[in-house]
Amino acid sequence: MSLWVDKYRPSSLGKLDYHKDQAAQLKNLVQCGDFPHLLVYGPSGAGKKTRIMCLLRELYGAGVEKLRIEHQTVVAPSKKKIEINTIASNYHLEVNASDAGNQDRVVIQELIKTVAQSQQIQSSTQREFKVVLLTEVDRLTKDAQHALRRTMEKYMGTCRLILCSTSTSKVIGPIRSRCLAIRVPLPSTEEVCSVLTSVCKKEGLLLPPELAKQISDKAGRNLRKALLMCEACRVQQYPFSVDQNVPETDWEVYLRETANAIVSQQSPQRLMEVRARLYELLTHCIPPDIIMKGLVQELLSNCDGQLKTEVAHMAAYYEHRLQLGSKAIYHLEAFTAKFMAIYKKFMEDGLDAMMF
Amino acid sequence: MNKLSLGGKAASSRVNPWVDPSFLDLPAESFSLSGKRKGNKSSGSKSELKVPRKRKGEASGSHLLNESGQRDQDEPWVDRYAPRSQAELAVHKKKTEEVENWLRIHTNTSKGGILLLTGPSGCGKTATVQVLSLELGLRVQEWSNPTNLEAYSSSQHEWRMNSVLYSSQVTQFQEFLLRANKYNCLKMAGDGQATDRKIILVEDFPNQFYRQPGSLHDILRCFVKSSRCPLVFIVSDSLSGDSSSRFLFPREVQEELGICHISFNPVAPTTMMKVLTSISTQEAGKSCGRICVPDQAVLEALCSGSSGDIRSAINSLQFTSYPDTSLENVWRLKKNKSVSSLGRAVSRTNQRKKKSKQTKDREEEQAIGGKDASLFLFRALGKILHCKRESPESTEGVPEAALPSHISHHHREPLLIDPELVVERSHMSGEFFNLYLHQNYLDFFSEVEDVDRASEYLSDADLLTADWTSRSVMGNYGFSVATRGLLHSNSQQVSVGFKPLHKPNWLLVNKKHRENSLAAQSLFRSFCLTPVSLQTELLPYLAKLTNPMRNQAQITFIQDVGQMSLRRFPGRLKLETLTDKEPGQLQMDSEEEEENKEKESQGEAEDSLPASQPQPTSNQALLEEKDLIIEEYISD
Numbered sequence: 007m008s009l010w011v012d013k014y015r016p017s018s019l020g021k022l023d024y025h026k027d028q029a030a031q032l033k034n035l036v037q038c039g040d041f042p043h044l045l046v047y048g049p050s051g052a053g054k055k056t057r058i059m060c061l062l063r064e065l066y067g068a069g070v071e072k073l074r075i076e077h078q079t080v081v082a083p084s085k086k087k088i089e090i091n092t093i094a095s096n097y098h099l100e101v102n103a104s105d106a107g108n109q110d111r112v113v114i115q116e117l118i119k120t121v122a123q124s125q126q127i128q129s130s131t132q133r134e135f136k137v138v139l140l141t142e143v144d145r146l147t148k149d150a151q152h153a154l155r156r157t158m159e160k161y162m163g164t165c166r167l168i169l170c171s172t173s174t175s176k177v178i179g180p181i182r183s184r185c186l187a188i189r190v191p192l193p194s195t196e197e198v199c200s201v202l203t204s205v206c207k208k209e210g211l212l213l214p215p216e217l218a219k220q221i222s223d224k225a226g227r228n229l230r231k232a233l234l235m236c237e238a239c240r241v242q243q244y245p246f247s248v249d250q251n252v253p254e255t256d257w258e259v260y261l262r263e264t265a266n267a268i269v270s271q272q273s274p275q276r277l278m279e280v281r282a283r284l285y286e287l288l289t290h291c292i293p294p295d296i297i298m299k300g301l302v303q304e305l306l307s308n309c310d311g312q313l314k315t316e317v318a319h320m321a322a323y324y325e326h327r328l329q330l331g332s333k334a335i336y337h338l339e340a341f342t343a344k345f346m347a348i349y350k351k352f353m354e355d356g357l358d359a360m361m362f
Numbered sequence: 363m364n365k366l367s368l369g370g371k372a373a374s375s376r377v378n379p380w381v382d383p384s385f386l387d388l389p390a391e392s393f394s395l396s397g398k399r400k401g402n403k404s405s406g407s408k409s410e411l412k413v414p415r416k417r418k419g420e421a422s423g424s425h426l427l428n429e430s431g432q433r434d435q436d437e438p439w440v441d442r443y444a445p446r447s448q449a450e451l452a453v454h455k456k457k458t459e460e461v462e463n464w465l466r467i468h469t470n471t472s473k474g475g476i477l478l479l480t481g482p483s484g485c486g487k488t489a490t491v492q493v494l495s496l497e498l499g500l501r502v503q504e505w506s507n508p509t510n511l512e513a514y515s516s517s518q519h520e521w522r523m524n525s526v527l528y529s530s531q532v533t534q535f536q537e538f539l540l541r542a543n544k545y546n547c548l549k550m551a552g553d554g555q556a557t558d559r560k561i562i563l564v565e566d567f568p569n570q571f572y573r574q575p576g577s578l579h580d581i582l583r584c585f586v587k588s589s590r591c592p593l594v595f596i597v598s599d600s601l602s603g604d605s606s607s608r609f610l611f612p613r614e615v616q617e618e619l620g621i622c623h624i625s626f627n628p629v630a631p632t633t634m635m636k637v638l639t640s641i642s643t644q645e646a647g648k649s650c651g652r653i654c655v656p657d658q659a660v661l662e663a664l665c666s667g668s669s670g671d672i673r674s675a676i677n678s679l680q681f682t683s684y685p686d687t688s689l690e691n692v693w694r695l696k697k698n699k700s701v702s703s704l705g706r707a708v709s710r711t712n713q714r715k716k717k718s719k720q721t722k723d724r725e726e727e728q729a730i731g732g733k734d735a736s737l738f739l740f741r742a743l744g745k746i747l748h749c750k751r752e753s754p755e756s757t758e759g760v761p762e763a764a765l766p767s768h769i770s771h772h773h774r775e776p777l778l779i780d781p782e783l784v785v786e787r788s789h790m791s792g793e794f795f796n797l798y799l800h801q802n803y804l805d806f807f808s809e810v811e812d813v814d815r816a817s818e819y820l821s822d823a824d825l826l827t828a829d830w831t832s833r834s835v836m837g838n839y840g841f842s843v844a845t846r847g848l849l850h851s852n853s854q855q856v857s858v859g860f861k862p863l864h865k866p867n868w869l870l871v872n873k874k875h876r877e878n879s880l881a882a883q884s885l886f887r888s889f890c891l892t893p894v895s896l897q898t899e900l901l902p903y904l905a906k907l908t909n910p911m912r913n914q915a916q917i918t919f920i921q922d923v924g925q926m927s928l929r930r931f932p933g934r935l936k937l938e939t940l941t942d943k944e945p946g947q948l949q950m951d952s953e954e955e956e957e958n959k960e961k962e963s964q965g966e967a968e969d970s971l972p973a974s975q976p977q978p979t980s981n982q983a984l985l986e987e988k989d990l991i992i993e994e995y996i997s998d
Contacts, residue, residue, distance in 0.1 A: 009907070012889070050895050075887055091883070093890055102892065105883070142892050230895065234903035241907055255902030256926035274804045274813050281804075285867055289874045290923050291882055291897040327825055335868050336800065336824040340817040347814035 011233045014205045017071070019060045022053070023204070024197040025190065032057070032188075036064045040135075043158055043167045045143075045182060047174050048190035051228030054170055057190055058139060061168075065133060066097040082112045092117070098137040104145035111150040114140070115157060122161035135166050143169040144176035155180045198222040198232050205233065211240065216248045224252045257292050258300065265304030272346035277339065284338050294334035298325050298341065305345055313352055320344045439680040440673055443641050445489050448497065452633045452672050453486040453626065460624055462494050465592065469500060469559050474543070474589030476582065476619055478611055481626025483598045484671030490626075491563060491594055501560035503542045507568055508534055531568035536581050543590055565596045571610060579615050586619050628670020635665050637672065638679055645683060742788035743798055743863055746845050747806045749852045751775040774850060781845035782838075792841030793833075796823055797866040803848055805861045812851050819847025878923050885916050 016022050019029045035041050046054045062070045073093055080088045088109045093100040099121050103110040121136055140146075146154070158167055158181070167185075174182055193201070199218040206213040213236070221239065225232035238253045239246060264283045267276060287297050302321040306314055324341035328334055445451045448458055461479070468475045479487045495502045508531060542562045571578040585593065597610065616623055638661045660682060668675035752775045765773050785795050800820050807813045823844035826836045882897055891900055905924035 050892075051899075055890070073890075091887060100890070105893075228899075231899050231903075234899060234907075238903055238906040253903075253906055255898070256905070256924070257898070257902060260926050272810045274807045274810065277810075277813060278804045285871045286926070288871050289878065290926055291875065291878045291901070293894060293897070296894065296898055324821070327821055331821070331824040331828045333797075333824050333868060333872070335871070336817070336821045339800075340814075340821040343810065343814040343817040346810045350810050 009234070010205055010209070010237045011230055014208060014233075015056055016060065017063060019057075019064050022057065022060060023201050024193045025053075025057075028188070028190070029057070029060070032061050033064060036061060041166065041186070043169070043185040045169045045171070045174065045177065045185035045187045046190060047171050047177075047187065049192050049228070050172055051225075051230040051232075052190045052192045053229060054190045055141075057188075058168055058170060062095075062098055062137060062139075065137070066095075070095045070097050072096070078117070080106075080109075080113050080116045082109055088113055090117075097133075098139055100139040100141065102141045103150060104142045108147065110146055111153045114146075114150050115153050118157050118161060118165065118167075122165035135164055137166050137168055139168045139170065141170045142172075143181075144171040144173055148178065151178045151181055155184065158184055192227040193229055195219065195222045195227060198225070198227055198229055201229060202232060202236050206236070209240075212245065214246055214248045217246050217250060217252075221252050224254065257287060257290055260287065261297065261300045262304050265301055265308065268305065268342060268345060269308045269349065272350040277343055277346065280342050281335070281339055284335060284342075288334070294328055294338060295325065298328060298338060301338075301341075309349075310352070313348065316348055317345060320348070438677065439641060439645070440676045443637075443644070443676065445486075445493050446496070448493060451486060451490055451493055452629045452637050453490050454630070454633075457624065457626060458490055458494070461490055462498070464622055464624070465494055465498055465500065465561065468592040469498065469561065474586075474591045474593060476586065476589075476621040477592060477594045478616070478621050478623045479594065479596045479626065480599055480623065482628050482670060484668075484673035484675075485626045485628050486672060487596045487598075487626050488565065491561075491596070495561060499559065502563050503560055504563040504565070505535065505538050505542075506566045507531060530570065532570045532577055532581075535568050536584075539581065539585050539593070543585065543588065560591055562591060562593045563596070564593065567597075567610065575610050575612070578610060579619075582615075582619055629672045629675075630670070631665050634668070634670070634672055634675055635661060638665060638675060641676065641679060642683065739788050739790060739798065740863060742784050742790075742795070743802060745779050745784050746781060746799060746848060747802060747861075747863075749806070749849050750778040752778060771853075772850075774853075777849060781849065782842060785841050785845060792837045792844075793827055794866075795841055796820065796844045797868055798863075799844060799848060800868070801866040802861075802863045807852060808854050812853055815851035816848050819851065820844055822847065881919060882923065885919055 019033045022029045044058075046058055048054050059070075072095055074095070076092045076094055078090050078092055080090060082088055086109070088106050090101065090103070090106055090113055099117065101113070101117055103113045103117075106113040118138055121138055124136075140154075143151075154167075155178070169177070169181070169185060171177060174187065199215065199222055202218045202221060203213050203215070217239070218236075221232050221235050225235055235252055239250060242253055243250055260283070264280060264287075267283070268280055284297065288294065298321065302318070306317060309317055320341060324337045324344070327340075328337040331337055448462075451458055461477070464475075464477055468477075479491070481487050492502065494500075539562065542560075567578070595611070611621060611623075615621070639658075642661065661679070664675050664678055664682070668678065764770070785792060788795060790798075803816060803820075804813065807816065823840040826843060827833050827840040829836070879893060879897065882901060883893060886896060886900065889896065889900060901920060901924040903924075905920045
């Protein structure tokens with residue numbers, strides 16, 4: 007028994023539930039025989055990967071679904087061995103090069119080279135190119151992205167790249183200009199609801215539309231999250247009730263409590279407690295930038311309108327430092343302290359105004 | 363100056379007299395620096411020393427006391443003035459008593475025990491054992507590493523041919539312990555009063571033990587079972603962080619084997635001054651002007667420069683006492699400076715000022731025979747975090763450029779410390795030091811606004827050192843920004859009293875974060891998700907689903923990472939308290955400061971007595987300062 011997310015994933019372009027125009031365009035693109043490098047971007051949970059897999063199936067047929075997970079070792083020029091996991095079929099290779107950290111440049115060059123240098127066996131009946139699917143391109147180092155640019159041109163004959171990222175802002179210009187950019191936006195609330203309902207119907211369950219809407223809102227239209235939530239709801243209680251509370255992830259609840267703790271008291275001792283909570287989040291594998299984002303959202307909902315701009319500004323400032331710096335806790339804590347200071351001043355000013 | 367002319371004359375008549383002696387008899391005398399170690403052995407004829415260094419029962423006896431008269435003039439003073447009685451020991455009385463009690467208890471019963479003495483080099487560990495064993499009438503049997511290794515490597519052949527079995531140091535060590543434990547020395551006609559009571563002393567550890575401390579522990583376990591005489595280990599603390607005493611004798615082993623651990627402190631400056639003064643006066647009396655006697659200021663400089671290492675202090679005293687023009691000049695210059703500065707300092711009533719002045723002088727004068735002063739991490743952190751500044755009254759007389767009104771809130775009194783120096787002396791990289799600061803700074807702040815500024819400085823510091831290509835250069839700026847930023851932003855300066863300090867959690871957290879992320883990816887690879895969505899979406903929900911397709915490793919991982927206990931205070935992170943002697947740094951400053959205070963208060967009380975005179979109450983003072991320190995440490 008697999009997860010609903012995997013079980014009911016559409017497998018061909020025709021079966022996609024939303025953005026049907028785009029699906030049709032992709033189909034046309036494939037049917038004319040050749041296509042340029044693609045850069046698929048859009049928020050998480052919008053269905054980028056699903057769409058890409060559908061596209062590959064359209065290209066190569068069902069053979070592309072026979073996936074195997076491979077463990078590859080790439081030797082860097084410095085003789086350092088880099089181990090990386092790839093997912094491959096006979097026709098394509100999927101790599102998340104950012105797993106290799108600083109050495110991602112070597113990984114990209116080596117892997118693409120090996121794929122591109124081996125020709126398809128029966129080029130008469132099949133496409134004459136293979137596809138390399140690079141995920142999380144926005145997390146690649148600049149070094150690797152520049153290497154990618156060169157590699158893209160060099161092996162154009164035997165290999166197409168499909169790049170997948172959440173935003174294009176961290177992808178360097180030269181790569182963006184070499185690719186056909188495809189944006190996959192989040193599905194609308196109605197689309198999420200309809201997907202949820204149809205999945206439930208296939209499972210033989212009845213999902214009240216109100217609950218579907220509630221799930222969709224809570225998930226922020228992230229379809230993967232919505233489906234996971236829906237399944238968690240099913241575990242929690244069936245038959246569904248309309249006012250059932252949708253289970254959230256533990257870390258989100260935890261983060262909200264942390265934000266409440268920040269708002270309720272501003273003192274060095276409280277900051278110490280907050281730090282311990284931040285550490286706890288980090289040990290639970292929550293990336294620092296996600297913590298930052300979540301924290302800001304929770305804090306902003308507790309703020310007055312005047313404060314919001316300032317808090318958002320500080321958040322952006324420290325988030326930037328978080329990206330540049332090496333130890334996340336300094337910046338997370340600095341932001342928290344900043345917020346405490348701003349918020350305390352605001353409250354005191356408010357009190358003074360009340361007095362007079 | 364009288365002294366100078368004397369020195370000049372002497373130098374012209376004798377060519378470099380201070381160089382000759384220490385090298386002339388080098389082969390016989392072995393190294394003068396290690397002279398104290400062999401204080402007992404070098405007695406009697408010199409030929410005795412040519413016997414290859416291999417387990418020798420130390421000759422102990424009364425002859426040690428009476429031969430100093432016929433000794434060579436050029437013998438190192440460390441040997442000549444080696445302590446011969448408890449009173450002469452430059453070790454704190456209580457420590458000596460502690461060791462003495464242990465020795466008494468364990469030699470009287472025939473059941474042996476193990477004693478571990480630690481402390482920085484030159485604080486009198488070996489001297490204490492030797493003096494005590496002399497007084498208690500114990501024979502010291504010392505292990506020293508056999509040197510047959512080169513013979514082995516050069517002619518492996520022969521060894522085998524001669525069928526001499528080469529045994530490793532470890533085996534030899536084991537045998538030594540066994541024999542020393544079981545058998546008594548043969549009674550020779552000469553040493554009549556030699557007793558059969560003895561102690562085994564180990565200062566020199568076979569190298570293998572550093573690689574595998576386990577083998578030492580095994581040997582010791584065997585030893586403890588059948589031990590009849592006490593075994594004393596002496597391990598010097600090293601400055602570079604890897605404390606060999608911790609490594610060789612971890613706490614569990616100490617408990618298991620019932621090892622008694624006594625740790626020595628560096629020699630206190632008052633005691634050191636007493637010793638140095640007595641040595642120099644004795645020498646002056648003996649040499650009749652051939653040796654120039656350094657004056658009080660030089661002695662003080664030596665004393666402070668040696669950071670509690672009495673061996674090096676005496677060595678440098680000898681070094682400075684031999685007249686030589688060039689050297690004399692150097693010292694004269696420095697002397698002048700320090701004399702004048704000292705005079706200035708005494709006349710001042712402001713204690714703080716004086717202290718900072720003295721520290722400055724001290725730093726200048728470590729050029730010869732000086733030892734790098736260093737700080738325990740505990741102290742170093744305290745210095746930054748407690749943020750001591752001069753009191754505002756003290757600066758009233760000094761005309762100061764006041765800040766313009768719009769930035770006047772940035773005004774701070776001058777610092778009593780130099781942050782860069784503190785970090786340098788803590789023997790830590792700036793980055794680590796910042797982590798320690800970050801872990802502990804919140805306890806010392808009372809205002810959120812201050813914390814805000816301080817945390818911003820820490821964030822700045824991290825940013826400076828973020829790029830690995832420039833990290834080595836920027837690291838210094840990083841800790842400057844962090845320490846000075848913290849000091850500046852702590853505007854309230856509340857005295858918080860004693861606060862326990864903790865080790866930084868970040869390293870552990872970061873490691874766990876990475877490990878968990880990697881584990882997540884390898885365990886849940888089949889979901890083909892990006893790490894972020896895997897960790898923030900899939901895992902937490904998997905914890906909420908009843909999905910039977912997972913294997914055991916996945917289930918435990920999900921329970922561990924996917925779920926979060928929603929308790930208010932996370933229990934996962936334990937604060938590790940930083941102990942006062944974290945990686946073997948010298949505990950200099952506490953004593954020094956106490957010492958200075960002591961002196962200052964005395965100087966105030968009776969201005970006529972020069973602060974640098976050997977003081978009648980020094981023993982009392984020492985006792986007091988010891989108590990202070992102990993109190994402080996108990997509380998953490």
